Amino acid sequence: MVLVSSLFSCIPQKEIVLLQDHSSDKNYSNPYSEMKSITDQYILQPNDYLFINVSTPDEKISEFFNQRRSNNMGGGQQNQNFFYYQIDDSMNIDFPYVGNINLKGCNVVNGKERVKDALKPFLKEYNLTFKLATNTFTALGEFRSQGVHNMTKEQITIFEAVALAGGVTPYGKQKKLQLLRQLPDGPVTYTVDLTDKNIVNSEYYFIYPNDMLYVRPMRAKQFGIGESFSLGIITGLLALYITLDSLIK
Template sequence: MKNLKIYLGCLAVAASLFTGCIPQKEYVLLQDKSTEKKYENPYNPLDNITDKYFLQPNDYLFINVSTPDPKISEFFNQNASNSGNMQRNQNFFYYQIDDSMNIDFPYVGLINLDGCNVKMGKAKVQDALKPFLKEYNLTFRLASNTFTALGEFRNQGVQTMQREQITIFEAVAQAGGITPFGKQRKLQLVRQMPEGPVTYEIDLTDKNIINSEYYYIYPNDMLYVRPMKAKQFGIGESFSIGIITTLLALYLTLQTVIN
C-alpha cells in the first residue's frame, strides 16, 4: 500500500509537469499540419504582392511634378515654390485624400481617386496633367504607411511601415512579438476594403500562411491577438500554474513517503 502511494505521488508530479505547460502546438510557428487528421488548408493562394492596397480617405500622398523647366515645375508644385530648401519643407508635397476621395492638385483642381490603388492613382494624376504638360516626371507614393497592433503584443499601438507591404511575421516582430499568453492560432486581421472593413482569422502556427493571401499586410491593417484563459487568473509570464501544481504534488509525495 505504501509503495502504491509513492507511485501515485510520483505520477502526480509527472502529470503536473505536462499539464502545467502550454502545449507546443499553441506557440510553435510554421508547423506542417498536413499530417493532422481532417486538416484542410484554409487559405487561398497568393496571386500578387503589390498593388493590393486601395487608397482611402485621410491617406496622405507624396506627389511631385518635375519638368526640364524649373519654373514650370514650381507652377505645379505651388506649395513648395516659396522655399529654397526642398528637403526641409518636403511636407508641402503631401496631399490628403478627403472624404469624397479627392485631392486638390495645384492648377489642375480636384482629382478623384475613388477605387484606386497606388498605381491607378498615379495614372489618374498623369491623365489630369496631359492637357498641360508633355515632358515631365511624376513621383506618386503613399506617405501614411502604418498598421495597428493590439492585444497580446509586447509593443502595442500604431506601427510605422518601411514599405507599402510587409509580411505578417515582420509586423509581429516589429510589434515586439506575441506574449506567451497570446493566441497565435487565432490572430485577427482587420483590413479596410473599398466595401468596408473585413476581418480574417489567421493561424500563425500553420506554415501554409506563407503562400497565402494573408502573408502580407498593408497600410491601415489592424492585428489583434486575444489572450488565453490562463491570463484571467492574473498569472504573469514568469509564473506558471505548473509551478503551483508541481509544488503541491511534491508536497503530497513527501508526505506519503514520511507517513
C-alpha cells in the first residue's frame, strides 16, 4: 500500500492552484520585472491585417480613399466590404492613391500617425480609423481547447487567454507555461509560473496578438494515467485481489 501510494499519489495542490504567495518558500525570489505599461506594446508584424477607414465631409472623397476589398484573413472566411490592408514582408501597406506606407517598428498608435502623415498632402478635414484586425493567439499542449483563438479585445491577460483555451488540464505544468512572443529582433520564449501571484504585476500578465502559449504535460500523463485516475481505483483493486486470494486459499 505504501509503495502504491508513493507511485500514484495525487498531484500536489502547489502544482495546480493559481496565484499563490510563494514569498515564504525557501530560496524564492520574484523572477518577474514590474509592468511598465499595458497598452500599445504590440509592434506590428508582416502579414498583420489592419482595418483603416478614412471619413471626410465629402462622401465621394471618402469613397475614393476607401477602396472596398475582400481579403482572406485566415480560417477560410472571406471578409467583404471592409477596408483591410495586409502588411507585406517589407512592412508596407499599399494605400489607395497615396501608395506604400511603411510601418516598420510601429505599434497601433504610431501606425495611425504614419497614415495621417501620408494623407496630409491630400486631405485637410477627415477622421481616420486605424485598428488591428487580426487579434488571435495560439494555445498548444495541455489546454482543453487547443488551437488559434480570437482575442475578445486588443489586449487580454494571460488568465483570460487560458480561460478562452478552456483552461489547463490537471496534468499540465502550470508552473512552466511557455510564452512564445514575436519581437522585432526575432521570436523570444519566456517561462511563466501561473501559480505565482507576482505574475499579476509583471510584464507577462498581458498577452498580445500572435503570442503562442504552450503547457507541457506532467509525468503522470506520460505514464498513461488519465484524468479519471484515482488512488481509490488502485486500493480497490488491491483489496479485491487480497479478498479473492484469501477465498481461494
